[in-house]
Amino acid sequence: MAGLFGALLCGVVTARMLLPDDRGVLAILITTVTIVSLVSGLGTNISLRILLPRDPRVTMRGYAKTSLWLGALQLVFLILVSYFLLGAIDVHLGVNEVIFGVLPLGLAAFFANQTADALSATGYPSRASMANSVGFGVTAAALIAFWLLGSGLLAALLAYTAGFTTRSVIAISIIGKSVVLKTTEPRSGGTKELLRAGVGLMGMNLGQSITYRLDQYLLAALADTRAVGLYAVATTPASLIQVVSNSVGQVAFRDSAQNQFGRKKLLTFVLGAAGVTAAYAAVMYLAAPWLIPLVFGQEYVPAVDIVRVLALAEVALSPYLVLSRAVAGAGHIKLSSLTGVVGMAAMSLFLLLFIPGSGGLGAAWACVTGYATMSLFLICGILIIRRRRPSNTPRHRKASIGPPRVSGRPRRRRDPSASPIASENSHKVTANNR
Secondary structure, eight states, rough: OHHHHHHHHHHHHHHSSSSSHHHHHHHHHHHHHHHHHHHTTTTHHHHHHTTTTTTTTHHHHHHHHHHHHHHHHHHHHHHHHHHHHHHHHTOOOOOHIIIIIIHHHHHHHHHHHHHHHHHHHHHHHHHHHHHHHHHHHHHHHHHHHHTTTTOOHHHHHHHHHHHHHHHHHHHHHHHHOOHHHHHHHOOOTHHHHHHHHHTTTTHHHHHHHHHHHHHHHHHHSSSSSHHHHHHHHHHHHHHHHHHHHHHHHHHHHHHHHHHHHHHHHHHHHHHHHHHHHHHHHHHHHHHHHEEEEEEEEHHGGHHHHHHHHHHHHHHHHHHHOOOOOOOOHHHHHHHHHHHHHHHHHHHHHHHHHHHHHHHHHHHHHHHHHHHHHHHHHHHHHHHHHHHOOOSSOTTTTOOOSSSSSSSSSSOOOBBBBSSTTOOOTGGGHHHHHH
C-alpha cells in the first residue's frame, strides 16, 4: 500500500508542478531511460532469477561485476538516444537537461532495475517492494520541495533520480547481508551463462517493456506532448492496481523457478489478481469524473475517459503479468520471449490504427485489445506445452530442472508433471541455453 500511495503522490505532484506539455516530456524521458536500462542489461536481471537457484556457476558477485560494466554501456547508449531519438519525436532538450537530468536518471534507473531483480532472486521479493516504496517516498518528497520552490522539468528529473538511487542503495545493503552472498564462492563461467540466457530472454524482457510504453511514444509521434501529458496523468490512477498482479507474479516466478508450483496454485494466483483488478477498475470507472479534476486539476479533465478505458486494460493485462513470470521461472525461454514479441507487434498495430482518429482515447483502447491478445496468446501457449507432455510419463517419477548443485543445501525435488507449465523437455532448459 505504501508503494501505491507513493506512486499516486508522485503523479499528483508532477501534474501540479508541470503543465501538460512538460508533463508529457517527463513521461517520455522516464519511458526512454527505462527502456534503455533494459536494453543495456541484456536480460541479465531476468536470467539471474532463473539460473541462481539452479546453476552453481552463477553467483551474486559475478552478477554485480557484470552489472557494473553493463552500466557503463548503458551510459554510452543513453547519450546517443538522448540526442537522436528524443529529437525525432519533437522533445527538444538543452545540454543542461541531458547532462544533469537524463544521464543521472538513466544510470539510477539501470541499477535500480538490476538490484530489484537481484533481491527477488535471493528470496526477498517483499524487501524489493519495500525498497520500491521507500524510493517512491523519496521521489515524492523531492518533488514536493521542488514544487514549492517553483522549479520545473530539470528538478523533476532530479527528484526521480533520487528515488531510483534510494532503491539501489537499500537493495545493495540487503543483498550484502544475505546468506546467498556470504555462502557462495566466486566461480568462472557465470557471466557467460547470465549473458547467454539473458539475451535469449530479451524478447520477453524488452518486448514487454516496449509494449507497456509504446503507447506514449506513438502518441508523441502521432499527436503532441500535450496529449502525452494528459495520457500520462490518466495512467497514474489506472495503473496503480498493477502492483497487485506484479507482486503475485513475483511470487509465482520464484516458486516456479524452484519447481514448487502446481496447477491449483497458479489458478488461484491468476483469478485472485484478476478479481482484485476488476474490482478496482469498477471503482475507478465511477470515481474518475470527480477524482481527476479534484486531484490533478481542471486542465486534466479530458483525461477522465482515458482513465476509464485504461482501468479496463489493466483487467486484460492482469493474467499475463502472473502467467508470464510463472512461465519464465519454469525456464520456458522461447515461449516467454515469443509472448513479448507478439505483444509488441499487436500493440504496434492497434496503436497505429486507433491513435490517428482518437488520440489518447484511441491509445487506451489499443491497450485493451493489445493486452487481451497477450494474455490469450500466453494461455494458449501454456495449454500447448501441457499437451506435449508424454502420456506415458509416470506421475510418480522424480526429476529436477537444471544441473545439480555441487555445494550448499540440497535442492528440493518435485514431480515435473505436477507443474501446470512443465513439459517433457523442462529438465533440459538450462543445458540448452548454455
